[in-house]
Amino acid sequence: MPGLRTLFPLLLLLWTLTGCTPKGPAPVFLSESVLPFLSQAPAPLDPETTKRVYADFLAHHYAPWQMRSLDVTPEEATWAVRHFADKPIYGENRLPLEKKRLDAWILNADYDSLNRLERHAVIVHPTSLRLFPSMRPIFLDPSLPGEGYPFDYNQNSALKAMTPLIVSHLSRDGGWAFVQTPFALGWVPIRDIAWIDERQIEGIMQLPKAVVTGERLPVYDGKRTFLFYAKLATLFPLTGSEATSEKILVPRRSDDGKLLLDHSLLPEIWGGSMPLPMNVENIRRVAEKLLGEPYGWGGLVEDRDCSAMTRDFFAPFGIWLPRNSRAQAAVGRVVPLEGLGAEEKEKRIVEEGVPFRTLLYLPGHIMLYVGERDGHPYVMHNMWGIRTRGNGRHIVGRAVVTDLRIGENLPRVDKKALLIERVVSMNVIVDP
Template sequence: MPPGPATSGPSSPTGEAAARKRRASIGPPVALAAALWVFCLPALAAPEPAPAQSASVVEPVIGVRDVHLAPAYWIAKARQPDRVVMTPAAIATQNLAMETIEPSLHDIESLPVTLEREQVQAWIESVSVRPTRALYDETGNEGSSRAIDRLVNALDLNRIPQTQVTRYGMVVRRASLRTFPTDLRVYNTPDDRNLDRFQESALFPGTPVAVVHESRDREWLFVVSQTYAAWIDKDAVAFGEKEEIFAHLRRAPYVVVTGATVRTVHARQEPRVSEVQLDMGVRLPLVQALPEDGLVNGQHPYFGHAVDLPVRNDDGTLSFAPALIPLSADVATGYLEMTRANLLRQAFKFLGERYGWGHSFNARDCSGFVSEVYRSFGVLMPRNTRDQSVSPALNRIEVDPGMSYDDRLELVRKTEIGDLIYIPGHVMMVIGHEDGNPYVIHDTAGMSYQQADGSLRRLTLQGVVVTPLLPMMSDEHRTTIERITNIQRIRP
């Protein structure tokens, strides 16, 4: 997800002869009728209904059948599904390159002891850009220039000291990262309620941050994490010592969340660790020493994983408290082995989850989706599609804008499970091939497809979906394949 509005990109009409040639190469008539149009905000369609449902209730995606919605189907079709794609050593090498040469990442552990005003202000102004177009609130009313003035004033830029001591904190609960220090949701149109333009991303429990500024009302913090910098609710961060924070981050043994989300058990004695949501890829160290009674918040830990969770004390400082994750929860004692089968299993755990621009709606967007899947293997990725698509730390195929349709077709037919296909503002993960047609799983807001009469029908999706790639259309004249800019292969 890019920090600003994603767009479908300029259209480029083609001749009817060329259009006929493209349609002829798409495949069987069933696929022809399903020419889909995708970009990061709107993209594909709802899955084929389960047998118990009526087709009049749920509209299927032509080219998608029930069998396509299970990872086992694609695992069975995969070549050497259990072969290790990247070893832990190879992942560590790639992560080191990512940390070293990827310009969108922040090495917050290596920040100087003091920060200069110019650096702090540059971080804030790179995110908190005054809107230049009309925005609408949740009642459909256009925001006034006076309201925008209040948001800009809330940044309190004049209070940034010339020099300040670098402060560190740790996120204690899943929390949104915002463009401005406000919960106000704003949209591009009066009737939109999905794409909040002040929503940037989210951070999960246990994430270290550098805290570099406070809002005028002292209720928001501007934080810099490894992957993103923006405003966060002050109550979601606990201040601590740098050494303590990074020691907790690296401590072993640990568990990794491998489900889409899991929750800690209810803890009446310690509400701060009660039913805390943990998203895929979150890593937490196991408790080193149990309380004297051998219980964790009144519960026997034999049937769970006892982990140390960061908590915020009344004075805002950081401490750690034991919490239990049920033994039945989808977690692993270490990062998963990166095989094609595991990549498919992890991606499909999000199937049907609500689309959430910038991790809104307690969900995630297209780039967040692929980031969290790969994080369960210990792979570090940039946050946004723009940065992911061109990252020099990954095994990138740059698609020349002038590449012919046939050459593009040959390229996508050579993709493998887990490869990431990028178009402007959107990313899709390859899950396999059927009859020469690559299939992808992706998190998207909407879709369009070509009807029998050649017209384009647009539908709302708002979720993680499975679709064939070849039928997708950008508009009446241009296939999605013609808009591919990069393919990133998370493999040697």
């Protein structure tokens, strides 16, 4: 009965939003839609503010191409070596990671060669930024709740195609490049980057930009040969328009490792010209693509974690956010919430928060405030789970819309671990 299968998700959403009280413990509130909150979105940013924040976005995005060397100390570059030196860590087989494997990664990293290459490059197709030059994972004890897959601590971040880089040096075996991206530092496979010259940098930076607003957009070169899938918030140089598509430049790597740019098309249903107006339709367009995505620690297997989701929500509107949750929580106008009771926190969030422009922060997690219902704030966030007694987890594992009391009626929930108890600040990214 396809009609009932189609209707059931809508009925479930309506049931959760109407406040019906069932007998026994209430279910966890989860929704994968922002539709009930779009009426609370503020007016779009004015032209002057849009221009200002977009200029800031571009300055951060292209910062690696303006550098002549990595702007980090040797101590900062090698923090992961010290961090994992005395920790009990595990491999993909759930057994303790052999010390000789970690030592081999560190040797191959050749940190004594820091900043000897100092060359600009660009990501040519989606890849991962790793703490050590290896795709092998690092886990803490997989038998503990909240550890093991997907928490690969060798994973720093996912990188999109066309991400600017400055390369410090190569690994001893030549298979990896130690790079600084616009938002993080780490190792990428050499096959995933292409060297770029100053003329190409100048040309790319001067062109307007197109942004992907869909998920897993198939990208082709000028001969319609498949290159890669692009995720939402991927940026491409924009060269014009054609019928219902934007004309863009896409990257390829030549046989000698240099950047080649091919002409391609971005259908308007998959993207648009940067920055998108931050109106109700575009907020819905972006948010609905992010919701429902599986949780991916550090962008593992090209999924998003909490801070990657908030970062990619704001990017199409030309608003820059750093990569990790703590840094994101310091952007804009910060309102402290620590020390307040749950009801006081909710009241202050509703009174001072701007829907779809405000982040809520608790140590290790960041959320997008989308509005209120009956005086209770609701958030859009990609979350792993709800902590239960005995340090267990009720797994959510995807991007959802919830209130801040999610899970309070679960039988074994740890009440002290509820979001409303742990949130310590809110910050309005751009004031109306």
